[in-house]
Amino acid sequence: MTGSGAVRLIEKYWVVIGLSSIVAFVIVCVQATRNDNLIVTIDEMLIRMTVVVATYIFIGNSGVLSFGHIAFMCIGAYAAGWASCDPSWKQLMLTGLPEFLQDNQYPFMVSVTGAGALSALVALIFGVVVICMSGVVASIATFAFLVIVNSVYSNWESVTAATSSLIGIPTVSSPWIFFAFAVFAMVCAFLFQESRYGLMLRASRDDEVAAKSSAIDVARVRLIALVLSAFLVGLGGGLYAHFLGVLTVDVFYMSLTFITLSMLIVGGVGSLSGAVLGVLMVTLIVEALRALEGGVSIGSVLVQLPKGFQEIGLGVMMALILIFRPTGLTRSREIPFPWQMRRPNVQPRAAAAIAPVERS
Amino acid sequence: MLEVEDIHVNYGRVAALRGISLRVDESELVCILGPNGAGKSTTLAAIAGGVRPYRGAIRFNHASLTGKPPETISRLGVSLVPEGRHVFATLSVEENLRIGAYQRRDRARVESDLERALELFPRLRERLSQPAGRLSGGEQQMLVICRAMMTRPRLMMIDEPSLGLAPKIVDQVYEALLQRRHQEGVTLLINEQSSERVLEFADRIYVLRSGSVRLEGRAQDLRDGVAIMSAYFGFDDHSASSSAQATLG
Amino acid sequence: MIGFLQNLIDALSLGSLYALAALGIGLMFGVLRLINFAHGDLITVGAYALIVPAADATARMFIGAWPLPLMVLGVCAVVVAFALLSDLLLFRHLRRASAPTLMIASFAAGYIIENGILVVYGARPKAIDLWPDLGREMEIGALHVPRLQLVTIGVTVLLMAALTWFLKRTRYGVQMRAAAEDFAMARYIGVRANFVIGLAFSISGILAAVASLLYISQTGGLSFTLGVPLMLFGLIATVIGGMGSLLGAVVGGLAVGFVSSMLQAYLPEGLRSFRDAFVFAIVILILLLRPSGLIPTKALVPRI
Numbered sequence: 001m002t003g004s005g006a007v008r009l010i011e012k013y014w015v016v017i018g019l020s021s022i023v024a025f026v027i028v029c030v031q032a033t034r035n036d037n038l039i040v041t042i043d044e045m046l047i048r049m050t051v052v053v054a055t056y057i058f059i060g061n062s063g064v065l066s067f068g069h070i071a072f073m074c075i076g077a078y079a080a081g082w083a084s085c086d087p088s089w090k091q092l093m094l095t096g097l098p099e100f101l102q103d104n105q106y107p108f109m110v111s112v113t114g115a116g117a118l119s120a121l122v123a124l125i126f127g128v129v130v131i132c133m134s135g136v137v138a139s140i141a142t143f144a145f146l147v148i149v150n151s152v153y154s155n156w157e158s159v160t161a162a163t164s165s166l167i168g169i170p171t172v173s174s175p176w177i178f179f180a181f182a183v184f185a186m187v188c189a190f191l192f193q194e195s196r197y198g199l200m201l202r203a204s205r206d207d208e209v210a211a212k213s214s215a216i217d218v219a220r221v222r223l224i225a226l227v228l229s230a231f232l233v234g235l236g237g238g239l240y241a242h243f244l245g246v247l248t249v250d251v252f253y254m255s256l257t258f259i260t261l262s263m264l265i266v267g268g269v270g271s272l273s274g275a276v277l278g279v280l281m282v283t284l285i286v287e288a289l290r291a292l293e294g295g296v297s298i299g300s301v302l303v304q305l306p307k308g309f310q311e312i313g314l315g316v317m318m319a320l321i322l323i324f325r326p327t328g329l330t331r332s333r334e335i336p337f338p339w340q341m342r343r344p345n346v347q348p349r350a351a352a353a354i355a356p357v358e359r360s
Numbered sequence: 361m362l363e364v365e366d367i368h369v370n371y372g373r374v375a376a377l378r379g380i381s382l383r384v385d386e387s388e389l390v391c392i393l394g395p396n397g398a399g400k401s402t403t404l405a406a407i408a409g410g411v412r413p414y415r416g417a418i419r420f421n422h423a424s425l426t427g428k429p430p431e432t433i434s435r436l437g438v439s440l441v442p443e444g445r446h447v448f449a450t451l452s453v454e455e456n457l458r459i460g461a462y463q464r465r466d467r468a469r470v471e472s473d474l475e476r477a478l479e480l481f482p483r484l485r486e487r488l489s490q491p492a493g494r495l496s497g498g499e500q501q502m503l504v505i506c507r508a509m510m511t512r513p514r515l516m517m518i519d520e521p522s523l524g525l526a527p528k529i530v531d532q533v534y535e536a537l538l539q540r541r542h543q544e545g546v547t548l549l550i551n552e553q554s555s556e557r558v559l560e561f562a563d564r565i566y567v568l569r570s571g572s573v574r575l576e577g578r579a580q581d582l583r584d585g586v587a588i589m590s591a592y593f594g595f596d597d598h599s600a601s602s603s604a605q606a607t608l609g
Numbered sequence: 610m611i612g613f614l615q616n617l618i619d620a621l622s623l624g625s626l627y628a629l630a631a632l633g634i635g636l637m638f639g640v641l642r643l644i645n646f647a648h649g650d651l652i653t654v655g656a657y658a659l660i661v662p663a664a665d666a667t668a669r670m671f672i673g674a675w676p677l678p679l680m681v682l683g684v685c686a687v688v689v690a691f692a693l694l695s696d697l698l699l700f701r702h703l704r705r706a707s708a709p710t711l712m713i714a715s716f717a718a719g720y721i722i723e724n725g726i727l728v729v730y731g732a733r734p735k736a737i738d739l740w741p742d743l744g745r746e747m748e749i750g751a752l753h754v755p756r757l758q759l760v761t762i763g764v765t766v767l768l769m770a771a772l773t774w775f776l777k778r779t780r781y782g783v784q785m786r787a788a789a790e791d792f793a794m795a796r797y798i799g800v801r802a803n804f805v806i807g808l809a810f811s812i813s814g815i816l817a818a819v820a821s822l823l824y825i826s827q828t829g830g831l832s833f834t835l836g837v838p839l840m841l842f843g844l845i846a847t848v849i850g851g852m853g854s855l856l857g858a859v860v861g862g863l864a865v866g867f868v869s870s871m872l873q874a875y876l877p878e879g880l881r882s883f884r885d886a887f888v889f890a891i892v893i894l895i896l897l898l899r900p901s902g903l904i905p906t907k908a909l910v911p912r913i
Binding site: 408409410429430434435446448450455458459460462507508511 | 780784790791796798
């Protein structure tokens, strides 16, 4: 490959390359601190990044606000748990599971892939219902979906251990493994948004009627986005299962929904960069608040916030972004290629449906 | 009475008004003409407080209106009847009429005003307790004009009163408006697309096109309609015609 | 037969509670086009207002110890204050925002309130005993009905009547209805936007406060997420009944209460715990078939 050909290739995929580099840099820095707590935080951040990027694939391109992605994370996590935890425990506690799950213990990649697959399947079924609905109605349906999944998983004792925990999932702790999955999600997101499906979907986001009049099958492209999104969210759920080692259903409900949505909105709901940078930003701020909760000496003064301020801080941050910068920190644009070549920067992708158009 | 100075209004990134200036003196009947998209509705909306100009000023009897909310401007005596007959469909006819008067303190006069409105349009009296959504187009137009009159405005602005109405109904509407103007001395600022009626009873006329004022003058001077047509359709726009010639030639 | 009637009163009582929640949410949507996810947290605030703000394991009554009229007023005042504050600090600055932005904003407001309660009162659930007398049963013929259920139904009917009177017979009610129908036009005709909105939040707050008192009297347990189930059911009740229609909110609430109670009573043993999942699945079905709800006024589906 010639020099300029290589540069052109980098320029084409710059968004993914640039973002992954930033994230890799952060990981390296954190690893250098040798602080175990921080490394755990980074692991969780990378898993959330996978989930948020996956959520962006649907919300950012379709303009339909979804509250249901954490339901897919739940489905994926439990699927991975079923696949990979100890068979003797499963045979005792999870008697409702089919035999091929009860009797076997599958390796990491299989369980995670299975997690994504199951989520995608459920998304296909649920999606057929939701894609016909417009805007706010669809959002409410996704909200109902979250409640349904939570209710089912909280009560189906023979399959999920209901309100007790599902234990014994083999854990994985290298951040680079989670990083690989996050990059995979980014690549999928990028390829989707650059594909004609992504284009068609964004057209429907900006003007549904016009899109339909241009022979775009809005329902079909939405379904594709939803299934792809759910697959990746399910992968994230599977990763989460292998990160925690123990699963309970109440983790996958309103709180996590709010946190992941915040990450997407703070970064910018209409761009991949927004999803990734939003995760970084929110994690940074929440960690800072957590440190303050633990007590930090600034000069000779001990500053300590009461417990619970982390969450309040996150809520306030969301409120401020919604009021002052609804398109997010990135203004729903992608990160620019640092070396301008013959032509100027890429078009901004304004997510008109969720955030109002920037006033001139 | 009303002074609009060089207002500019954008909808997002689209320029709707590019420097509109006009004035209306007391007891005048001023009409704004112009094709669709000229900025007529936006001009009235800006005066009434529905949209905010990012440049320019609006004054009513020397009090500044720019940036004030619509409800405050209504209380200052400026009433807008927007186009499209926005009746409150689920409220009764009577509720629609009375809601205009809630901001007033003179209870007794409110009742007599209501009476007078109903005398002017007897059909409304028949339907007082019905939901306003059930009225015909013409009745609704009468209703919204009466509703605005119930605020006892000093300046009443009406956006395309004849839109979508049969000519006979439009006659009635204008008759009522003129009667009211004659009796109360209300100043009127009316948007219209068609110039015929307008030339009959307006004092002065503005013609808008593409967000700016293309012509201003007294109705009696413009009676032959030539100047109006030219401003309306853009015959006077030399840059457009020369570029058209270049393309065709 | 007796069993069925008993279940029916159960259903009515539950439905009344949901109708109250639905009214609060429906009002917000009608006037502001806001789906207020924080409504449940206002209910939580009302319940917590009864006790002394402290993280103790055993709750000590604060407003809860006041005589009845003062207690009700006190709880209402606290909840209305929170509701108005949420408008002042957050929603007022989002008047022109899109529907999804408003939804997330209310989600954020709820999150902040929930965690605020957590900070002040601690995470441990507490038990309180409000109006223990109402737990006693009354005999109506062959039926044994807990008084609380009758009170719930009665209070809801009363509040609905009061709200209807307010909307139809007072100036402020007429202005609110006008604003709910066409906000811009209402302002042109002199209706004060912020006042009407403040009124809507206040009424919504009162409805939340009453719902919280009835609910806490029933369950006796304080937790920082206590209002969430009511919000969920109130929301789907509004959606089913038709957003923007207050009658729809009430009908929706009663319908959801009815379906929920009946499912609880008549579902086979194994499926009973999935009752909520069934209810929400039915909601999705209704949304699919009739997106505007059972009593459509303003469609959520934009018309071309």
